[in-house]
Amino acid sequence: MTDQPVRRSRTRPRPQADRRGPVPPEGRTGLRFAAVMATLTLALAAAAIAALAWGSVRIPAADVVHILTGNADPSPYRTIVLDVRLPRVLLGAAVGAGLAVVGTTLQALVRNPLADPFLLGVSSGASAAAVAVIVLGIGAGMATTVTIPAASFAGAFLALLVVYALAREPGGGFTTSRLILAGVAVSYVLAALTSLILVVSARADHLKEVLYWTLGGLGSARWDMLAVPLTVLAVGTALLIALARPLDLLLVGEEGATVLGLDTARFRAAVFVLTSLVTGVLVAHSGAIGFVGLMVPHAARMLVGAAHRALLPVAALMGAVFLVVADLAARTVAAPQDIPVGVLTALTGGPFFLWLLRRGRTREEAA
DSSP states (O other), X not given: OOOOOOOOOOXXXXXXXXXXXXXXXXXXXXXXXXXXXXXXXXXXXXXXXXXXXXXXXXOOHHXXXXXXXXXXXXXXXXXXXXXXXXHHHHHHHHHHHHHHHHHHHHXXXXXXXXXXXXXXXXXXXXXXXXXXXXXXXXXXXGIIXXXXXXHXXXXXXXXXXXXXXXXXXXXXXXXXXXXXXXXXXXXXXXXXXXXXXXXXXXXXXXXXXXXXXXXXXXXXXXXXGSHHHXXXXXXXXXXXXXXXHHHHHHTTOHHHHHHTTOOHHHHHHHHHHHHHHHHHHHHHHHOOOOSHHHHHHHHHHHHHOSOXXXXXXXXXXXXXXXXXXXXXXXXXXXXXXXXXXXXXXXXXXXXXXXXXXXXXXXXXXXX
């Protein structure tokens, strides 16, 4: 019997894990996420050192590093770095990260790219409640630690509920125009209420505090006020990352999420409470800083896509970098005068908001 030649299979063997070759899509996504997180971490460290070094008093960056690591000799700069600027940098990073995470979450909850704690009236509600506590002197003995954060949370939550109720259509959906109009209307009403409280109080010393809450600023940062916002930020962000899959399900639509087993009404209610708590606590310590939660999520999606397990931590780091840099600009652009950081974020966020509206209108016309 003649031996027949053995035909070699034309099917190439699957590459082994130790062979060089194209990285699977999951691997590419993981490597991209790791690279983005590493880059943003370095950017945050660089922004923090710059914020600690620059100001009305310029401190060499090498001295800042030595002070932070405890290797510096007794220096007149030590008090400026550790007691004045470092709490402000930490508060700015916490507020920027928290607002970015909340903005990302709200955009998923209402399936609208224009959603933002400031535009939806959440920050205005928290700010109005904080101003009321300050002016009326409610719980004055523990205002900075308990009363103001609690009142800010209540104000943020109530404002979000009102906007949600006004913007919701009979069928249960949302439109961009209804959502934004409801948020703007609620913000105007709350601004008028804040002005009324100030006029009724008739005390000039309240004016500066009210301007602080309405324009946003980090100048009052102290070590004894950092524990609450940092804790709320860490716990809130961890919970939202744990809820990444339900947030992803909302992206497919209300009916699709329900078919996939998500109780959308209960889930939205729970996340509304959580985002209101985070926003309220942050606004209680920084005032109403707008547009961070609008701009940062869009930039983060360009880097890692829309999956919230990767999007939320990237948005948090990016928001921290953005607000630390913005606050540095607020302290130095008109030094020695300290501009409220909320003014600078509004100057950058306003044109970005108009661009989003323009892009959305162009897409609607093309469709």
